[in-house]
Amino acid sequence: DTAVSQTPKYLVTQMGNDKSIKCEQNLGHDTMYWYKQDSKKFLKIMFSYNNKELIINETVPNRFSPKSPDKAHLNLHINSLELGDSAVYFCASSRQGGRLSNEQFFGPGTRLTVL
Amino acid sequence: GQQLNQSPQSMFIQEGEDVSMNCTSSSIFNTWLWYKQDPGEGPVLLIALYKAGELTSNGRLTAQFGITRKDSFLNISASIPSDVGIYFCAGLNTNAGKSTFGDGTTLTVKP
Numbered sequence: 001d002t003a004v005s006q007t008p009k010y011l012v013t014q015m016g017n018d019k020s021i022k023c024e025q026n027l028g029h030d031t032m033y034w035y036k037q038d039s040k041k042f043l044k045i046m047f048s049y050n051n052k053e054l055i056i057n058e059t060v061p062n063r064f065s066p067k068s069p070d071k072a073h074l075n076l077h078i079n080s081l082e083l084g085d086s087a088v089y090f091c092a093s094s095r096q097g098g099r100l101s102n103e104q105f106f107g108p109g110t111r112l113t114v115l
Numbered sequence: 116g117q118q119l120n121q122s123p124q125s126m127f128i129q130e131g132e133d134v135s136m137n138c139t140s141s142s143i144f145n146t147w148l149w150y151k152q153d154p155g156e157g158p159v160l161l162i163a164l165y166k167a168g169e170l171t172s173n174g175r176l177t178a179q180f181g182i183t184r185k186d187s188f189l190n191i192s193a194s195i196p197s198d199v200g201i202y203f204c205a206g207l208n209t210n211a212g213k214s215t216f217g218d219g220t221t222l223t224v225k226p
């Protein structure tokens with residue numbers, strides 16, 4: 001049973017295109033995140049949503065727009081893709097409140113390659 | 116923003132050896148977390164620490180929350196080939212509402 005799932009696993013596209021990555025969690029968590037992992041493996045938070053509301057936006061270009069249709073889904077839409085957007089994007093989720101809210105469960109990642 | 120210094124950046128060790136890595140920060144955290152990322156996968160939580168001075172074990176892994184609340188270390192004893200991966204520390208200050216990740220320690224274990 002997959003806890004946090006992402007689609008697609010791999011995404012190869014041309015510069016300038018618009019693409020979306022989907023994320024779903026079946027853990028009943030209230031908070032979801034998007035992270036970007038670059039070629040040096042550095043893991044940087046991009047967005048955090050709590051109950052469909054944006055709570056963290058880490059100076060990400062506005063070409064990136066997260067959308068949360070419900071608290072189990074947080075999709076990432078990217079407009080006008082650039083070469084520097086190539087990376088692995090991870091979705092994660094956690095409970096809200098209490099000690100366990102600190103523990104994040106990550107999806108398997110989406111490797112985006114922009115040509 | 117808060118910064119974490121994680122070291123070493125990479126380690127090459129022989130199977131059976133012990134491993135030690137650490138994270139330090141100029142800021143205080145009230146939670147420290149250690150994750151492992153296997154190749155081609157997402158990070159998985161190994162150990163969570165919630166109290167200064169806390170020492171917690173998970174099998175061959177032991178992690179400690181520094182007394183100053185500005186550092187944490189992770190030890191792996193008697194390493195095996197499946198320990199290979201990237202280990203990330205993460206510090207959390209609940210006021211900030213987000214985890215700050217270290218830059219990772221890449222571990223290679225030679226059989």
